[in-house]
Structures are given as structure tokens and as C-alpha cells.
Amino acid sequence: MPAPKILIIPGSLRTGSHNxxxxxxxxxxxxxxxxxxTRISLADFPLPIYDxxxxxxxxxxxxxxxxxxxxxxxxxxxxVSPEYNASVPPLLKNAIDWVSRVHELHxxxxxxxxxxxxxxxxxxxxxxxxxxxxxxxxxxxSACHANVIASQLTxxxxxxxxxxxxxxxxxxxxxxxxxxxxxxxxxxxRMM
Numbered sequence: 524m525p526a527p528k529i530l531i532i533p534g535s536l537r538t539g540s541h542n543x544x545x546x547x548x549x550x551x552x553x554x555x556x557x558x559x560x561t562r563i564s565l566a567d568f569p570l571p572i573y574d575x576x577x578x579x580x581x582x583x584x585x586x587x588x589x590x591x592x593x594x595x596x597x598x599x600x601x602x603v604s605p606e607y608n609a610s611v612p613p614l615l616k617n618a619i620d621w622v623s624r625v626h627e628l629h630x631x632x633x634x635x636x637x638x639x640x641x642x643x644x645x646x647x648x649x650x651x652x653x654x655x656x657x658x659x660x661x662x663x664x665s666a667c668h669a670n671v672i673a674s675q676l677t678x679x680x681x682x683x684x685x686x687x688x689x690x691x692x693x694x695x696x697x698x699x700x701x702x703x704x705x706x707x708x709x710x711x712x713r714m715m
Contacts, residue, residue, distance in 0.1 A: 524712050525712075525715065526556075526557050526558045526559060526708075526712075527558060527559075527597075527598035527599055527708060527711035527712050527715060528558070528559045528560075528561070528597040528598050528599075529553050529558050529559070529561070529598070529599045529600070529601060529707065529708070529711065530561050530562075530563065530593065530596075530597035530599070530600045530601070531546045531549055531550050531553075531560060531561070531562040531563070531600075531601045531603065532546075532563060532565065532600060532601070532602045532603070532615075532618075533546040533564065533565070533603045534565070534602060534603060534604035534605055534611070534612050534614060534615035535603075535604075535605045535614070536564065536565060536566050536614065537605075540605065541605070541646040541647070541678070541682065541684070541685075542603045542604065542605045542645065542646050542653075542681075543603075544646070544681075544685055544689050545603050545644060545645075545646045545676075545678055545681070546562055546601075546603040546644075547562065547689065548689070548690060548691055548700065549601055549603065549644065549700060549704065550562045552700055552704045553704055553708070556704060556708055558708055561593075563593060565614055565615070565618055568586040568587075568589060568593075568618065569586055570584055570586050570587055570590075570617055570618060570621050571584065572613075572617060573617055573620040578624060583621065583625050587618075587621035587622055587624065587625055588625050590618060590621070591622045591625040591635050594622065594635050595635045595639075597639065598640065598714065598715055599639060599640045599641070599642065599707045599708070599710070599711035600639060600640070600641045600642070601641075601642045601643075601644060601703075601707060602641065602642070602643055602644070602660065603643075603644045603645060603646070604643065604644075604645045604656050604657060604660055605645060605646065605647065605653060605656065606645060606649075606651075606653040606654075606655055606656035607656070609655040609659075610655065610656055610659045611656050611659050611660050615660070616663065619663055619664070619667065622635065623636070623667050633667055633668060636664065636667040636668055636669035637668045637670070639669075639670070639711075639714070640670050640671075640672060640707060640710045640711045640714055641664055641669050641670060641671045641672070642671070642674065642675065642703055642706070642707040643657045643660055643661060643671065643675040644657075644675060644676035644677075644678070644700075644703060645657045645660075645675075645676070645678065646681035646684065647677075647678070647679065647681055648680060648681055648682045649679065649680075650679050650680065651677065651679065652676075652678045652679035652681070653677055653678070654677045657675050657677060661675075670710075672706055672707060672710055674702060674703050674706040674707075675703065676696075676699050676700055676703045678691075678696055684696060
């Protein structure tokens with residue numbers, strides 16, 4: 524069976540972000556599994572705050588279309604989200620809101636969410652490991668009719684989770700990441 528293409532989207536742009544580190548560690552695990560993986564930054568797809576009036580006046584921004592096409596070029600998507608005030612960061616929510624508005628020729632609006640598999644991970648310095656943000660993100664993606672796998676990774680105490688080479692230290696965290704990677708690959712392959 525051919526290997527699926529996996530896209531990794533970190534939901535943080537902050538320098539030294541624990542979630543950007545987790546996205547990099549996940550990318551390495553996908554590569555180790557023989558998967559074609561792409562890790563992007565939402566900084567490469569700058570978007571205005573979603574506004575229906577702006578959309579009506581100017582249409583969907585080109586970067587929303589480009590991000591939707593990037594997602595569409597992959598079989599599976601791993602979103603790695605920080606937690607802001609017990610929820611999804613505005614950068615990530617805004618990107619999802621805009622992508623959900625893209626409607627290209629010969630394609631139903633939102634088809635990019637329905638036709639691929641999503642997985643979730645998050646890191647936080649708290650003991651909950653971004654679990655509340657992932658719960659909110661799962662709800663948002665479900666509203667977009669996305670297929671989100673049940674497995675997820677919540678990396679608690681993320682400020683202590685990495686070694687001096689930005690690799691995960693805890694065997695339990697490493698095992699949970701490997702399980703998530705394997706699950707996303709498996710489901711993505713079956714959907715190809």
C-alpha cells in the first residue's frame with residue numbers, strides 16, 4: 524500500500540513554542556515511518572480576521588485558498604495546537620474559518636475537511652497538556668464535517684518535556700506520539 528502524504532500544522536508562531544517543537548518531533552516520527560510529510564507555518568499564510576462583510580466585499584483571500592490547497596494535497600493532517608485561555612488560539616481558529624469558506628470549481632464548500640483525516644496534538648506547561656484546546660478544536664473541526672481520529676496527544680508540563688536537542692524525554696510521551704503517528708498513517712492509507 525502506498526504511503527500517505529501527511530501535513531503538519533502548528534497552531535503557534537511564538538519563538539521557542541512547545542507546539543512548534545512537538546510538530547518538529549512529530550514530523551521526524553512520520554519520516555521514520557516512511558511517510559511523505561510536510562510541516563508548514565501559518566505565518567506563510569497570513570490572513571485577516573474572518574469577517575463576513577470582508578468576504579462579501581473582497582472574496583476569500585488568496586492565502587486561504589493556498590492553505591486549503593495545501594491541506595488538499597495531503598491525505599492526513601496533524602494539527603498541533605497550544606491552549607489559550609482553555610481554548611484554541613485565534614491564529615488557528617481564524618485559519619480554519621477562512622479555509623472553510625473556500626469554494627473552488629467542481630468542489631463543494633468544505634470538501635477539504637470531509638475528504639481527509641485529521642489528528643490532534645497539543646503541548647502546554649500545565650498538567651492538562653492543552654486537552655481543553657484539543658476538545659474545542661475537535662468540536663470546530665466536527666462542525667466543518669472533518670474526520671478526526673480519536674487518538675490525540677496531550678503533552679503536559681511541556682517546559683520539561685524536551686531534552687537539550689528538542690526531543691521528547693519521557694518514554695510515555697514518546698510512545699503516545701508513535702501511537703498517534705501510526706494511527707493517522709493507518710486511517711489515511713485506508714481512505715486513499
